[in-house]
Amino acid sequence: MAEQQKFLIIDDDATFTRVLARAITKRNFNVKVARSAEEALEVIKNWLPDFVSLDLKMEGASGLTVIQPLKLAHPMVRIVVLTGYASITTAVEAIKLGATQYLPKPVNADEILHALEQSDADEEVDISNQPMSVNRLEWEHIQKVLSENNGNVSATARALDMHRRTLQRKLAKHPVRQ
Template identity: 45%
Template sequence: MTTSDDIGPDPSLLLVDDDQAFVTRLAKAMEKRGFAPVTAESVAEGSRIARETPPAYAVVDLRLEDGNGLDVVEILREARADARIVVLTGYGAIATAVAAVKLGATDYLSKPADANTIAAALLAQGDAMPPPPENPMSADRVRWEHIQRVYEMCDRNVSETARRLNMHRRTLQRILAKRSPK
């Protein structure tokens, strides 16, 4: 568990996520770990906070209702070069991870990520590799999440999703009808 000694003299933390329940829980958890969190639920609000009072740490969701979280990362990096920024997303892809790091993100984590993992990423020093996750997603869960993401990108059109995933439409319908694997 992190302590305030690990955090340093400035514990300011900006949390930007449009999932109000998640950002509230994360703020409470990070406060218990010694951070001083401020939350925002949009690119506009996160950008305003980043300009006015740039925090030492930030956790930014990639996809927000009013735009891309990378815009907040870019503004924060310009406002405070030493900020440690972690980008969170439920839609992990190599291209977005590369873009996040190029814009100045310190790390890139896939959701669901717990407070311990996020704190470890924020406080990681140098090029130290983070430890592997204690409870990684199963291969079935990763596959299911990918199918769900493509399904949403296709506006929940089963035929178009099946075409893009190169699978039979009925097979896709059976997968979509089941609960998500653990």
């Protein structure tokens, strides 16, 4: 009998992880859950997953910090980054670091597994006929500058010539739609 494939869920949302873990287990995977990037790094010391769903924004370190250690420990691991705070900058960084896919939340188990199984780029992806809204452009620019400042809100606020509290309020909001 073949060994079950291992699936690691890294997310700090208890309800989401409970539902996702149950759904992935029903699909015959051996599932473990880590509630932070730091906990995930401890898990992979003794248990190497074949597949990973990774939340981008968690308490403590960003989910991006887990991608390279996962790839070093198991180069063939397939990683899908999930986030409710999707931006072009974080998507590009996740893929550059070695993630397989990047999906905005909400998402279900079937969508996650489909993304992890997909190995080729989709040339037929929908391209919008409308440019991004001014609010979305602002969100993307803030995310780019935040990434350039390694997530440091104070340095980002200075670079944007914006009050730190104003920036924090903007970051606390969900991103605007395209």
